[in-house]
Amino acid sequence: MSHDWIKIIPPAQTAGGRGKLVIEGRPSILLGGQTNNSSGSNLEYIQPVLDGLVSLNSNLAILPLYWDLVEAVEGRFDFTLLEGIVESCRSRGLHLVFLWFGAMKNAISCYAPAWVKTDLKRFPRAEGEAGKPSWTLSMFSPAVLAADARAFAAVMRRIGQIDADRHTVLMVQVENETGVLSIARDRSAAAEAAFAQAVPAELMSHLARRRDRLSAPIRDAWDAAGARMQGTWAEVFAGEADEVFMAWHVARYVEQMARAGKAEYDLPMYANAWLIAGPGYKPGQYPSGGPVTKVYEIWRAAAPSIALLAPDIYQPDFRHHAADYAREDNPLFVPETNATPAAAAKCLYAIGQHGAIGFAPFGIDAMKAPHPLADVYAALREMGPPLAEAAAQGRTAGFLQQADDESWMVELDGFRLRPRTSRKLAECAVPGSALLVSLGGGVFLAMGYNIIFTSEPTDGSLVAAEILESDEGRYASGEFLATRRLNGDESCHGTGVVLHDRLTLCRFRLHAYGRSDSAARKA
Ligand code: DGJ
Numbered sequence: 001m002s003h004d005w006i007k008i009i010p011p012a013q014t015a016g017g018r019g020k021l022v023i024e025g026r027p028s029i030l031l032g033g034q035t036n037n038s039s040g041s042n043l044e045y046i047q048p049v050l051d052g053l054v055s056l057n058s059n060l061a062i063l064p065l066y067w068d069l070v071e072a073v074e075g076r077f078d079f080t081l082l083e084g085i086v087e088s089c090r091s092r093g094l095h096l097v098f099l100w101f102g103a104m105k106n107a108i109s110c111y112a113p114a115w116v117k118t119d120l121k122r123f124p125r126a127e128g129e130a131g132k133p134s135w136t137l138s139m140f141s142p143a144v145l146a147a148d149a150r151a152f153a154a155v156m157r158r159i160g161q162i163d164a165d166r167h168t169v170l171m172v173q174v175e176n177e178t179g180v181l182s183i184a185r186d187r188s189a190a191a192e193a194a195f196a197q198a199v200p201a202e203l204m205s206h207l208a209r210r211r212d213r214l215s216a217p218i219r220d221a222w223d224a225a226g227a228r229m230q231g232t233w234a235e236v237f238a239g240e241a242d243e244v245f246m247a248w249h250v251a252r253y254v255e256q257m258a259r260a261g262k263a264e265y266d267l268p269m270y271a272n273a274w275l276i277a278g279p280g281y282k283p284g285q286y287p288s289g290g291p292v293t294k295v296y297e298i299w300r301a302a303a304p305s306i307a308l309l310a311p312d313i314y315q316p317d318f319r320h321h322a323a324d325y326a327r328e329d330n331p332l333f334v335p336e337t338n339a340t341p342a343a344a345a346k347c348l349y350a351i352g353q354h355g356a357i358g359f360a361p362f363g364i365d366a367m368k369a370p371h372p373l374a375d376v377y378a379a380l381r382e383m384g385p386p387l388a389e390a391a392a393q394g395r396t397a398g399f400l401q402q403a404d405d406e407s408w409m410v411e412l413d414g415f416r417l418r419p420r421t422s423r424k425l426a427e428c429a430v431p432g433s434a435l436l437v438s439l440g441g442g443v444f445l446a447m448g449y450n451i452i453f454t455s456e457p458t459d460g461s462l463v464a465a466e467i468l469e470s471d472e473g474r475y476a477s478g479e480f481l482a483t484r485r486l487n488g489d490e491s492c493h494g495t496g497v498v499l500h501d502r503l504t505l506c507r508f509r510l511h512a513y514g515r516s517d518s519a520a521r522k523a
Helices: 043-055 080-090 142-163 189-195 201-209 216-224 233-264 293-302 318-325 342-354 372-383 385-392 517-522
Strands: 006-009 020-023 030-034 060-066 095-105 125-127 133-137 169-176 269-274 308-313 396-400 410-412 415-421 433-440 443-449 451-457 464-476 479-485 497-499 504-513
Touching: 020 385, 030 043, 030 095, 030 372, 043 060, 043 080, 060 080, 060 169, 080 095, 080 142, 095 133, 095 142, 095 233, 142 169, 142 233, 169 233, 189 233, 201 293, 216 233, 216 293, 233 269, 233 293, 293 308, 308 318, 318 342, 342 372, 342 385, 342 396, 342 433, 342 443, 372 385, 372 443, 372 464, 385 396, 385 433, 410 433, 415 433, 433 451, 443 451, 443 497, 451 504, 479 504, 497 504
Parallel strands: 030 060, 060 095, 095 169, 169 269, 269 308, 451 464
Antiparallel strands: 006 020, 125 133, 396 433, 410 415, 415 451, 433 443, 443 504, 451 497, 464 479, 464 504
């Protein structure tokens, strides 16, 4: 079964150079929430959590499926939770992304069933230098892959049986934050044998083709070792060999998992990343081999069945990490970020600036209502497919305050707009943020918090821009409904658009004027 009804189109293949998600012919944006890890282990427990998601005006639940509960006894599969979760989401009108917590969960195998964990001979662990088995199953063990893939295939088969004609489940995340922790590479016997082999020719030719897109550390290490096209991992990648080697093999593992699942029911699949916290962090301090952008091209070469690589953004520099994953062949999807009020601002930014196809804070179980993200999700959903289309076409921009007194500039539709923050970060309920949409003919929609927009014409022969009309309002079923005409103090006397410390939607029409004939003569 193929997934023609859901399409993830990479930025390089859209006219606007942004990613696009199309569900049943409609450009769409997933406005989701991810539950805490254990919430999906009990159907009663999950009901109020899903109600909370509905109150958040979300259209998507992101929930795990656990290998240890799906296959507590080897070869006997239990889909009670899977079926109950699909039904619970469907009855609330929520779409679903399932996370397969299989052999790797935060680079540890805590979700492997007991019969796997207790049989180290059959299911070997990744090992460090001292030969000590770690908490992570070895990705180099064919038995580990076979067992994990068999369970995942069974899960995908069941999803297909109950959902292929309903389309509640949209995507599946294969494993969770893959890689190995505390060690830079697996040194179990099978891993050591693989490390001594030549780098696969298919990886070398991919890297040669994509040379200018490699991350600086990988390209530099390759160059420093003589830019060889052949050799062992250590010969070709020198100081970066451990991580490149792990990335290739972890991604190959994930690729084989994805293929086994897709053979049963072909949904889009993705992999999420535990990010590198900052400069100086070494592989093993973050999961070595996971899909961080440092090894982005290695993952892309090894795992073609994976539709996208997605960042779990808990780092303060949200803008940097979002931009890092919004690539010509990778639409931005943020499956995890902090569930603080700032999530409302990050959501506006991710969609406005990068055409994000989806956004979800983590740990929605504990989100306290009223949460500002509920207002943002409600407004975005009322805007509907035209917003998703505008974002994909590059007719939107996004702004996100990460420090005091920030300002930006963007050119759209003949105008240069200059948003600036209006409050110090510590004074904001939600950080300064905006999603700006160019509606054509000099008309714009700005929605967000704590930002003031001013503007000028991009045509230098014109004198200035001014606001012809500016309305505060809201969206309902795709239509903007004006609630208040702004002028005077509320529009800085026709020169500015002000977004307050509550979600503000403002539609305004700009006009650029030149010199009058007499002024031009005097000049
Ligand atoms: C990232 C993981 O992917 C989640 O499953 C969860 O463990 C969070 N970290 C906790 O912050």
